[in-house]
Amino acid sequence: MKRIIKKFRIDKRIRVGYGSAFFILLISYLITLYINKQVLEQSRLIEHTNQVIHKLEDFLSLMKDADLGFRGFVINKDKSFLSPYYESKMKSGPLFYDLLTQIINSKTQRDLMQQAKKLMDKKYDLIQNAVDKFIASNYQLTDSMLYFEREGKANMESLAAIIKTMQDSERNLLAQRNTDLVSRSSLLNTVVIVSLIVALLLFVFGFITYVTENRGRRLADRRAEEYRYELEERIKQLDKVNKELLEMRRMEKFASTGRIARTIAHEVRNPLTNINLSVDQLRSETDAGEENRNVFYDMITRNSQRINMLITELLDSTKFIELKAEEVSVNDLLEDALQLAEDRLKLNDIKIVKRYSEDICNISVDKEKIKIAFLNIIVNAVEAMEPGKGVLTISTHEQNNKCMVDIEDNGCGMDSETLNKLFEPYYSNKTKGTGLGLTNTENIILSHKGEINVESEPGKGTRFIITFDFAR
Template structure:
């Protein structure tokens, strides 16, 4: 009982351990999922900030390209150098609105972007006016062009300052977001490491628990196997002792029956002798012509003879007989007994199945008497089966240094009361049976130091198990 309680506690502890580990892993997985999502969002924000910084740089570069294109036109007096200027004007508008969309969440940045737009438009106005005047004055520099150049430079410096301020602001945001990303990355690593540690602890816990429980289970299995073997051995010993006891009781019963039979035979035969002598005397003293008296004398003599025959049969079936032993094959003896019962087998349309051990050793028996014993058993089996549906199975094999014979039928079977009285003299349920056939069979087998037992159930047939020592 204590072992069962202890096992229950161990099982409860194992369940609690696995349940806790599973819960921890589930929580760590959810945290990992959440942190990973935050890391992805932060990465997108960092990417967005970097894009804003680069677009601001591109915005300023467009102004520089426009200014460089104008200077190349002035120096070389070739309008092809104005291509960067025109391209800058084309790209500036979309880039401005793109930047404005990207910084829509920051009012300060939007205000500065609006200022940058004004400075950009003013810068383009200065450059456009300078290009027109330079062209109209036959590509000569004038004071107004120089003034445009001076004001454009100041405008460009202001634009550069605003763009730099915006970039610095975005870089501050970038630094903060990078720090947040790093923090979340560290948190994610921590959660992963903790999860791995928990998983490792779970593995170690499971392994140790499995090894412990497996060791205990193997020990319990070995003990159970030992107990089982001991129990089987004790059952075998008990079965052997029980069989020996039954055999001893049967021998005692058989001997007691023989003693009773001999006593009855002695006590009955003496009066029968006197009766027979008296009848003979009366025959000689009475008139031979008195027919009625002779009929009664014959009746007395006939029944006296009948009683004497019955007593002789009882004595013969309950006394140990003298044997003329020889080494013979039990398979051959069974075949000869079957041959003697061939007419009955054919008449009742019985199917015979023989499963002989062909390598079985010989037995030392009185051949004719053992054939009588086998024949009695076979005849009883045939008479117990239904005509046309009977199956007689005969089996021989060696077991525990003994020759074993099994004769089995699929007849009506017997109840426990019939089994207990089966070998008693004059016990028979047959209409014409004397009740001495199986008694004589038992006498023959016991005289050979053999053993006979019967297994039967109503409706399931009967099996006779006979054993002899090998020759």
């Protein structure tokens, strides 16, 4: 508990104490309102159940009144005694539909009520037939009257049994609702008591915090001093690590620069050697014929152009280039790049899988340069796959309001070291590669303010992910 207290500033802890107390009282009030609503609803349901029970009793009483009126008519031979029968018959319909509305949520009760209605109608028919027979026989009791008496009694017993079943069901429901009412009332009392206890504890917490304010501040100052000392030590450690990282980066840069220098020296030395040999030959053969001199001149010119091309390629791969942007479909650009690589694809029997998004928006790019970038990636993918077994998958889609291009092969893949150096100038694992193709590709993508990322594992293929902004 003390550790938790120390995590807060003193004045903040006081606010937390009193604020929490107020918040808990507010929650308690809302819960109380909710439970009160439930209690009122439960009370309403209990009242409703009581009404149903009483109306079922009234329903049965109507039958008894009809039967009583008929008996008075038979005994006194006076039609005025049939008034209870007619009143019962008149009231039975509205009472039946009222009850049916009250028990609308219970299919079992509705079915029983329908049975009771049939028995009621049958009872009224029996009484009416008995009245008609009694009058027709000049108010004399006959065998048919006895038959009506037996049928009426059996009908009444069946009706009473159904009404009792319905009342028992409603009484069971009433008992359950009374139990729910008691439990909700108990819950309401528990919530109120618990919330008051918690609020009281929080008030006490705030008061104790206020009393111990000065001691808490001194402890906080001392802890702040300890943290400051630890922070200074951490800063020193981070500074040391940062220097080591800078040193590692310098070493990596030095190694990369050395590799580039060695590659350039190797590439330039060969044509320079040819030039020097040609010049020496010209000097030693001053009397050589015109044809021989032209051969040496051509050799000097060709190798000079080779050196100039190497330098141009290096400059083009490391500088941002001028763009002639136009709106174009990225799907069309990929199709053009595949057309340029068609001979390589057919020669190596590479299977092409296209997953283009048909409704993807256009991009604003220099389409010739982007085709070169796509072509470089496709050519690298073809060279990484085994002829006859290669599968090149190209897909386009939209993600985070960006145009995404995925170019994936199932070739030999790359290790982490190769991935880290993949875009460095003159870095290549190919025997005849210059190491400038992917460098130039990255330069083209970055010049368009795009992104290029590579995912690869040895033996599992390589995936290039290129991202462009949509044309505005």
